[in-house]
Amino acid sequence: MQKFRYIIGFLLPLGLFAQHKTDSVKVVNLQEVQVKEQQFKFNIQSLPATKGTFLYGGKKTEMINVQGLDANIAEKTPRQIFAKVPGVFVYDMDGSGNQINISTRGLDPHRGWEFNVRKDGVITNTDMYGYPASHYSMPMEAIQNIELVRGTGSLQYGSQFGGMLNYVAKQGDSTKVFDFESTNSVGSFGLLSTYNALGGQVGKVNYYAYYSKRVSDGYRDNSRSDYDAFSAQITYKPTQNLSIKADLSRSKYIFQLAGQQTDAMFAANPRASIRSRNFYSPDIYVPSVSLNWSLGNRTKLSWVTSAILGSRNSVMFDKTADVVDKIDPVTLQYANRQVDIDNYHSYTSELRVLHEYHVGKLSSTLVGGVQLMNNDLHRRQQGKGTTGSDYDLSITGSWGRDLHFKTQNIAVFVENRIYLTPKLAVSPGFRIESGESVMSGMISYYDASKFPDAIPHRFPLFGINADYQLFTNQNLYAGFSQAYRPVIFKDIIPASIYEKSSDNLKDASGYNFEVGYKGNFEKLRLELTYFQLLYKNRLGTLAQTDENGVFQILRTNIGDSFTKGLEMFAEYYVRINEKANFSVFSSTSLMEAKYLEAEVRSGEKNINIEGNFVESTPQVISRNGLTFRYRKLSVTSLFSYTAKSYADALNTVQSSTNGSVGLVPSYAILDFNATYRISSKILLKFNLNNANNKQYFTKRPQFYPGPGIWASDGRGFCLTISTQY
Numbered sequence: 001m002q003k004f005r006y007i008i009g010f011l012l013p014l015g016l017f018a019q020h021k022t023d024s025v026k027v028v029n030l031q032e033v034q035v036k037e038q039q040f041k042f043n044i045q046s047l048p049a050t051k052g053t054f055l056y057g058g059k060k061t062e063m064i065n066v067q068g069l070d071a072n073i074a075e076k077t078p079r080q081i082f083a084k085v086p087g088v089f090v091y092d093m094d095g096s097g098n099q100i101n102i103s104t105r106g107l108d109p110h111r112g113w114e115f116n117v118r119k120d121g122v123i124t125n126t127d128m129y130g131y132p133a134s135h136y137s138m139p140m141e142a143i144q145n146i147e148l149v150r151g152t153g154s155l156q157y158g159s160q161f162g163g164m165l166n167y168v169a170k171q172g173d174s175t176k177v178f179d180f181e182s183t184n185s186v187g188s189f190g191l192l193s194t195y196n197a198l199g200g201q202v203g204k205v206n207y208y209a210y211y212s213k214r215v216s217d218g219y220r221d222n223s224r225s226d227y228d229a230f231s232a233q234i235t236y237k238p239t240q241n242l243s244i245k246a247d248l249s250r251s252k253y254i255f256q257l258a259g260q261q262t263d264a265m266f267a268a269n270p271r272a273s274i275r276s277r278n279f280y281s282p283d284i285y286v287p288s289v290s291l292n293w294s295l296g297n298r299t300k301l302s303w304v305t306s307a308i309l310g311s312r313n314s315v316m317f318d319k320t321a322d323v324v325d326k327i328d329p330v331t332l333q334y335a336n337r338q339v340d341i342d343n344y345h346s347y348t349s350e351l352r353v354l355h356e357y358h359v360g361k362l363s364s365t366l367v368g369g370v371q372l373m374n375n376d377l378h379r380r381q382q383g384k385g386t387t388g389s390d391y392d393l394s395i396t397g398s399w400g401r402d403l404h405f406k407t408q409n410i411a412v413f414v415e416n417r418i419y420l421t422p423k424l425a426v427s428p429g430f431r432i433e434s435g436e437s438v439m440s441g442m443i444s445y446y447d448a449s450k451f452p453d454a455i456p457h458r459f460p461l462f463g464i465n466a467d468y469q470l471f472t473n474q475n476l477y478a479g480f481s482q483a484y485r486p487v488i489f490k491d492i493i494p495a496s497i498y499e500k501s502s503d504n505l506k507d508a509s510g511y512n513f514e515v516g517y518k519g520n521f522e523k524l525r526l527e528l529t530y531f532q533l534l535y536k537n538r539l540g541t542l543a544q545t546d547e548n549g550v551f552q553i554l555r556t557n558i559g560d561s562f563t564k565g566l567e568m569f570a571e572y573y574v575r576i577n578e579k580a581n582f583s584v585f586s587s588t589s590l591m592e593a594k595y596l597e598a599e600v601r602s603g604e605k606n607i608n609i610e611g612n613f614v615e616s617t618p619q620v621i622s623r624n625g626l627t628f629r630y631r632k633l634s635v636t637s638l639f640s641y642t643a644k645s646y647a648d649a650l651n652t653v654q655s656s657t658n659g660s661v662g663l664v665p666s667y668a669i670l671d672f673n674a675t676y677r678i679s680s681k682i683l684l685k686f687n688l689n690n691a692n693n694k695q696y697f698t699k700r701p702q703f704y705p706g707p708g709i710w711a712s713d714g715r716g717f718c719l720t721i722s723t724q725y
Contacts (some may be wrong), residue, residue: 041583042525043068043575044084046518047147049417049425051304052292053352055367057417058427058465058477059512060529060567064146070476070627070636070673072687072718073140074185074193074214079640080671080724081685083623085148086529086567087589089616092698093710095225096191096216098253099137104201105512106534106563106593107162109699111135112483114162116153119249122306127346127409128158129457130489131378135282135312139212141183141195144170151512151533152479153433155463156622157414159484161533168716171235172199172208181724187687188355188716190217190224206235219713221273222425227253236560241294241430249482250310252283254391260321260701260708262659270695272713275325277317277337280705284310284344291659298356308346313393314704315339315385320658321708339383339395346375349547362419372411373435377405377489382444393531401443409435423469433484439683443493445459446608459509478515484508490703491555493540502556510534510560516567524584525571533563540600540615540649555719558649559598561614565591580582580627593617596600600649616664616699618643632677640669647700658684660700660707667696685720687712 029201049057062085066073071080076097082088091101091109098385103109111133126135135437145164147310149157157164173179178200184194192215199208207278209232216225231249236245238373289305317325327334352369382400386392415429437455465483470476485508492501517528526679540558593614599606603632613619627636644666646652655662673690700709 018312028550039547042355042571044525044571046520046527047149049364053155053300053354053367053369054121055354055365055415055417056149056425056521057365058467059426059479060150060477060516062148062529064696065150066140066143066146070675070687072671072673072689073181074187074687074718074720075684075689076100076140076193076693077671077687077689078185079623079669080638080673081146083353083625083638083640084569084571084585084587086587087525087591087621087622089618090698091616091701092712093701093705095218095223095255096189096227097140097214098225098227098255100583101137104162104625105531105565106561106591106614107533107581109616109668110701110704112162114160115676116158116160116163118157118164119286119289120245120247120288121166121302121304122286123158123348123350124286124308126284126308126312126342126344127377127405127407127489128373129409129435129486130346130375130405131312131342132160132488135229135310136249136284136286136308137229137253137282138167138249139195139214140196140212141171141212142210142231143167150514151483152463152465152514153482154481154483154512155429156369156413156415158371159431159459159461160431161483161485161510161535163221163393163512164494166407169231169233170197170199170202172206172234172270174201174206176200177202179724181722183720183722185214185718185720187216187718189219189713190215191716192216193720202232204691206237208233218248218256218258219709222256222273222276223258223273224388225255227251227252243292244294245288245290247288247290249286250284252281254279256283257316257705259325260659260706260710262321262657263655263662264710265321266659266695266697266709266711267441270697274315274321277325277334277389278315280314280316280704282312284308290622293395295502299301300344302352303350305347305349305350308344312418313340314519315391315393316373316706318706319339320356320660320706322658332445333387334389336387336396337382337385337591339385339393340381341381341383341393342380343378344375344442345372345378348373353593359418362422364419365417366414367416368412368414370410370698373407373409373411375405377407379403379405379441379489379493381493399442399555401441401493403439403441403489403493405437405439405445407435407437407457409433427464427465429463432459433461434458437486439492455487457507473521474517474519476515476517478639480511480513482509482511500554504558505539505555506537508535508537508539510536523573525569527567527569530563531563531568535561535563538595538598538614554598556598558595558609560596561593561598562596563591563593563614564615567595580628580630582626584624585627586622586624588620588622588624591617591619591621593626595649598649607650609649609651612649613646615648616645617691618645618666634675636673638671640671642667645699647702658707659709662700662704664700667694667698668692669694683722685718685722687718687720688715689718 047056047061047707107114117134145168150271153163183195197210229251233247235245258273383395413431417427461482465479467477519526625638
């Protein structure tokens with residue numbers, strides 16, 4: 001289509017010129033020309049060198065076209081959505097689409113907290129220095145694209161080892177005053193989901209709003225979830241060069257936790273529940289105002305001011321899997337549950353400028369900015385809850401912990417993309433962060449003088465990226481970037497009664513390095529990347545018993561770890577005829593993550609674990625798929641394989657009696673997804689998840705939602721119908 005437009009644009013002036021020379025006017029009737037193309041030939045691409053005020057050149061990037069996937073969107077199944085991103089590890093235990101827990105390159109997948117998670121460029125991590133988990137959970141039906149920048153993006157976006165993950169939301173149709181969309185799903189385990197959105201363009205104002213509701217009984221007993229979310233955004237564009245957007249989004253869900261299992265319980269019945277009174281519920285608001293201004297042809301400015309306001313609540317009988325939650329024969333009541341409440345007041349303002357300039361005949365791009373954060377995390381824990389069975393946050397007496405963790409931080413960052421030749425560009429850069437977290441409050445059983453009242457965050461980060469254009473459709477890239485992860489509130493003051501933190505915990509630091517080849521051909525897309533990740537002062541956990549024989553999880557700096565590996569992606573597209581085509585892909589990561597100088601204390605002994613594998617880091621993650629398209633029908637089969645991993649730094653193979661440590665076996669999953677476009681306004685989807693009904697688990701968590709085995713979902717289906725008017 002684009003080439004056709006160029007040809008017409010070139011020939012039309014020639015035709016007018018010829019008519020002018022003969023001084024005659026002719027009327028020519030042109031035959032209609034139809035240009036057909038496969039809309040989603042490749043539904044994953046690399047990001048351009050620059051986009052808005054963001055610089056991506058020389059970095060490993062991916063952009064997933066969510067609307068072009070056959071994947072299970074209603075339940076946000078991560079292994080399907082991120083299938084074509086090599087090395088994505090999925091921590092799969094969170095019910096029917098409540099949360100996405102992913103990581104790359106051997107990092108911790110808990111709520112994506114090793115990523116700088118954003119929605120339309122707005123940070124959604126709850127508190128980057130207090131508790132960086134992303135509790136905000138948007139419906140995938142609202143997402144147009146997902147952008148992922150690996151760890152070498154830590155200079156521009158934040159100091160996280162994982163890089164940046166940005167969800168790009170839909171906007172109102174600019175060609176219509178009013179447009180309505182409704183997506184409704186029904187599925188296994190009591191799944192009911194509805195997503196309804198309206199949007200459009202009125203003059204210089206674009207608007208889009210949605211409401212989403214999803215309920216599910218869950219795969220396991222006592223694992224019901226109830227989710228709802230809304231968002232409303234208005235974009236005003238007074239001129240071609242200026243736009244202002246206001247957005248208010250919210251997500252909330254209540255998830256009943258079925259409880260962890262021991263290995264024996266899992267083998268007997270992975271769907272069984274050991275808890276019926278445990279609940280977890282985050283309720284998060286994300287207001288933001290964004291300004292984008294083109295200050296001429298070469299300079300762009302963006303300014304985003306946003307907040308994370310809300311809470312993370314839980315009421316639980318918080319014991320290991322081998323402790324039964326039962327009625328006391330004397331009181332004829334259950335034991336009191338523990339209530340924990342976090343309140344978040346996180347504010348961020350980020351100003352960015354991108355300027356293009358020339359050195360001789362070669363262009364360059366300078367990106368810089370400043371980021372301000374002012375956060376207050378109010379954590380109340382170990383409240384004596386009720387003996388009831390419903391979701392009830394009321395307590396008796398005072399809190400065992402009542403703390404504030406306040407952070408003020410400023411970050412300045414600069415990257416400069418310089419072309420040394422027409423084909424070779426380098427991008428040196430730095431990020432400087434300066435701030436302090438102040439902790440105050442009360443812990444009833446703890447000497448207040450033993451926990452730090454002020455934690456400084458002052459560190460510089462440096463990095464450089466480069467890319468070389470081999471041919472029009474092939475290039476080489478390489479990058480190095482330092483990264484940093486501060487000791488967070490969770491590390492200093494753990495939430496659970498069976499967790500303990502070592503004294504004098506140290507911040508983690510290190511670097512990401514990557515070098516790769518990328519080729520985009522007419523029928524073939526290839527990418528091969530070698531990476532290294534050094535993680536110093538890595539925080540880890542050790543399951544042990546204290547001097548009284550009571551089970552305990554010790555959180556401490558274990559030592560340094562080093563991860564290296566290959567990320568490989570290939571997709572081949574074949575056009576059979578005008579009506580049919582198919583594509584086949586393979587997305588595979590080979591990793592080796594081991595401890596360098598490291599030791600842990602087990603009981604009275606210090607144990608050297610140099611050479612041990614890092615926890616929850618499979619050596620092989622491979623997803624392979626085939627998509628066949630015939631006219632309005634698209635069918636995708638996906639085979640996912642994840643190798644074994646270990647739950648602790650000691651690489652314990654034999655599982656413990658409570659299931660908290662031991663081997664996590666390998667697993668292979670087969671999914672089938674289909675999309676049928678009945679018309680331009682009606683779309684039908686069918687998803688068969690885990691068709692081989694594999695009984696598996698992905699991780700043995702050491703903290704929330706409790707140490708032990710959390711079974712992932714078995715075979716299930718989802719049927720979706722989408723309409724648009």
